[in-house]
Amino acid sequence: MILIDDLWCVLQWYLRPLIKWFLRKTTRLCELQRICYGDKPGAARTCNVEKSLMLSRTRDVHEVVSFLDTIVYERRFIPLNFREIVTPSVAIILRAKQINPMYHSAFIVSFRKCIEQIWSYRNVIDEVEDLRRIQFDSNNVDHEDKLLKLWSLLVPNEELENRVTKQWQYIGFQGDDPKTDFRGMGMLGLENLLFFATEYSQASSHVLSHSHHPQYGYTFAIVGINLTSMAYNFLKDGSAKTYMFNAKTLPNLKLIFFCLNGNSLAGIFCVYGTEQIIEYGKIKVWAELTIEPAFLLCMIMWMES
Numbered sequence: 001m002i003l004i005d006d007l008w009c010v011l012q013w014y015l016r017p018l019i020k021w022f023l024r025k026t027t028r029l030c031e032l033q034r035i036c037y038g039d040k041p042g043a044a045r046t047c048n049v050e051k052s053l054m055l056s057r058t059r060d061v062h063e064v065v066s067f068l069d070t071i072v073y074e075r076r077f078i079p080l081n082f083r084e085i086v087t088p089s090v091a092i093i094l095r096a097k098q099i100n101p102m103y104h105s106a107f108i109v110s111f112r113k114c115i116e117q118i119w120s121y122r123n124v125i126d127e128v129e130d131l132r133r134i135q136f137d138s139n140n141v142d143h144e145d146k147l148l149k150l151w152s153l154l155v156p157n158e159e160l161e162n163r164v165t166k167q168w169q170y171i172g173f174q175g176d177d178p179k180t181d182f183r184g185m186g187m188l189g190l191e192n193l194l195f196f197a198t199e200y201s202q203a204s205s206h207v208l209s210h211s212h213h214p215q216y217g218y219t220f221a222i223v224g225i226n227l228t229s230m231a232y233n234f235l236k237d238g239s240a241k242t243y244m245f246n247a248k249t250l251p252n253l254k255l256i257f258f259c260l261n262g263n264s265l266a267g268i269f270c271v272y273g274t275e276q277i278i279e280y281g282k283i284k285v286w287a288e289l290t291i292e293p294a295f296l297l298c299m300i301m302w303m304e305s
Helices: 002-027 031-038 043-055 059-073 079-096 105-133 141-154 166-171 178-182 187-199 201-210 220-236 241-245 262-272 280-290
Strands: 255-260 298-303
Touching: 002 031, 031 043, 031 105, 043 059, 043 105, 043 241, 059 079, 059 105, 079 105, 105 187, 105 220, 105 241, 141 166, 141 187, 141 201, 166 220, 178 187, 178 220, 187 201, 187 220
Parallel strands: none
Antiparallel strands: 255 298
């Protein structure tokens, strides 16, 4: 099966230029035009435009892609800069594909939006990845303040006896010091929990309360970090493109957080029970099969700059 797939990829690579040439001659439209005119607005169109740009053998297209990737790397791909970044990029593509802007103004609008969505998504990936790579540092005052704020939001009527204490287990950390639980997701795990507790105080209190259920209880913080990891993987493998590219308007992006849906979070453990909390693989498979259309129990929250 793998051999057949590899063979098909090779055939596509060699036949693609011929097919594109034939369709260009018969329709008098380049591939990008056929996509923007033929596909419905949203994820299908934007994903096909991205695929076309990535597979293009035109040097000018390669240079535009490289330029936009560099802008993302430099953290300059933000709505404030779209005019000076996207407009010349679109102009280069129009020239390379010999598209007359006077007759194809509708294409320019559609194509421009696709460009903004594609590289905004890549920008989000880079920002989330940077946050994940930052390890929790107990010597960092900002890190410590955020951790203590998480406690005060979740348990407002009880003060911590010490920085290292078994009290942390009440909100679902494994040991006396939460810093060891952030190793996999880094500060992304803490920021996610903090964002949930800050923006959805009532829901987070409900979920924390449910986590202490005698039969269906679960480790609130650990589950939150694990689900953040799952959502992060959906973002990295492209599964989240459907939800972002189908947005009617492009959000003004600064940073993305994954806010856990409290009722669904509790629902997982009503299904599996406390004794199966450690069977993360089973929970992951169940979530991927049943929750993916809702983006893995998560709502994508876009923070405006």
